[in-house]
Amino acid sequence: MPDAAAAPRIVVGVAGGIAAYKAVSLVRELVRVGADVTVVPTESALKFVGRPTWEAVSRNKVSDDLFDDVATVRHVALGRSADAIVIAPVTAHTIASLAAGLAGNLLGTTVLASSAPLVLAPAMHTEMWEHPSVRANMATLIARGATVVGPETGELTGGDVGAGRMSEPEAIAEVVQSLLVPQTLVGQRVVVSAGGTREPIDPVRFIGNRSSGEMGVQLARAARARGAEVTLVAANLEVPPPTGVTLVDAPTAAAMREAMQEAATTSDLVIMAAAVADWVAAEPTQEKLKKTELGETFSPLLHRAPDILGELGASKPAGQLVVGFSAETAVDSDQRETLAREKLRAKNVDVMCVNQVSDQLGFGNVETIVTMIHHASPQSRSVTGSKHSVAGQILDALLDR
Ligand code: CTP
Secondary structure, three states: OOHHHHHOOOEEEEEOOOHHHHHHHHHHHHOOOEEEEEEEEEEOOHOOOOOHHHHHHHHHOOOOOOOOHHHHHHHHHHHOOOOOOEEEEHHHHHHHHHOOOOOOOOHHHHHHOOOEEEEEEEOHHHHHHHOHHHHHHHHHHOOOOOOOOEEEEEEEEHHHHEEEEEHHHHHHHHHHHHHOOOOOOOOEEEEEEEEOOOOOOOOEEOOOOOOOOOHHHHHHHHHHHHHOOEEEEEEOOOOOOOOEEEEEOOOOOOOOOOHHHHHHHHHHOOEEEEEEEOOOHHHHHHHHOOOOHHOOOOOOOOEOOOOOHHHHHOOOOOEEEEEEEEEOHHHHOOHHHHHHHHHHHHHHEEEEEEOOOOOOOOOOOOOOOEEEEOOOOOOEEOOOOEEHHHHHHHHHHHOOO
């Protein structure tokens, strides 16, 4: 998404299908990432989900009626001001109306009055989806530039199984977002690590950290939205990964080292956003440790974990950009920058992103400030906002270089 200052305006059209209830999550997700969303349900969509729900989740007035607000020429204004229109679910009936260019309801006029990208997320029974008239209407809409998400194969209403299930709201939201950001990373391969490693002490206990994985996940999502081919190396994520990326599970420092080294050999941009353990248990036991045997104090022998970023920095091929994250508890920003600059030099990375953490600060989906330090410049640059917004700003700043 573009920066929060210019919230993109998105029209979410909802046609009359049971999947309308899933569109509630789509609207919530688009609002969450900073979009100004107006929902335009068809009359039959309102039989599935009512106006108050749409108004509550979109935080905007909802109308399906062409004759509401005639003085503001609403049927044209909505379409003209939209940065994108997504119709989810789009039914066989609405697909036919769109293909024919019908203007019998507010959704039809909005689409006709708009030159913004149109995203369609169909949902219907398999027989309908495969019917030649639906196929022909879809071909017409695709030829006019519509982007189609799904439908997926799965369980349909009434217990049938087949093609026709609406794609998940997150997947639709990601397609919409990718239409709103410039495709600056097409052809680039990006690997991002995210989350916090957990180092086993015995089969049930581990040494871990408080990283939720939010920052790394948002970076992977932002890179994907800009057209990159993305690998997300994930350690114990507490947040859902984005769709459209290759997900590699790496729960421990050792697994992450292997996954990152492999992915880095073919990547143009390497981002280490994961919180990796600095020490791992020298000899994790196969059996559960017993209090009765250990007594009142217990100090497991810990060994230094590999410094993955340091290794990647030391062996980076020409042209590859390596980015690290430095979570610092120092309250003074100059001191944080000094510490981060030392890490940048020691690990031979190109850019270090510094943020302040404490037990109250920095973890999860919260507002954040990240200062970017470049190896080639004494100047730093700070970006601020939600982690979603900060991730996009970091990628755009890297591209400025
Ligand atoms: N990092 C890594 N491997 C480790 C530890 C850290 O690759 N074993 C990476 C992190 O992913 C991050 C950067 O190094 O990108 C800095 O991590 P941070 O924990 O701030 O620094 P450390 O080098 O671990 O130093 P310290 O904990 O002493 O501050």
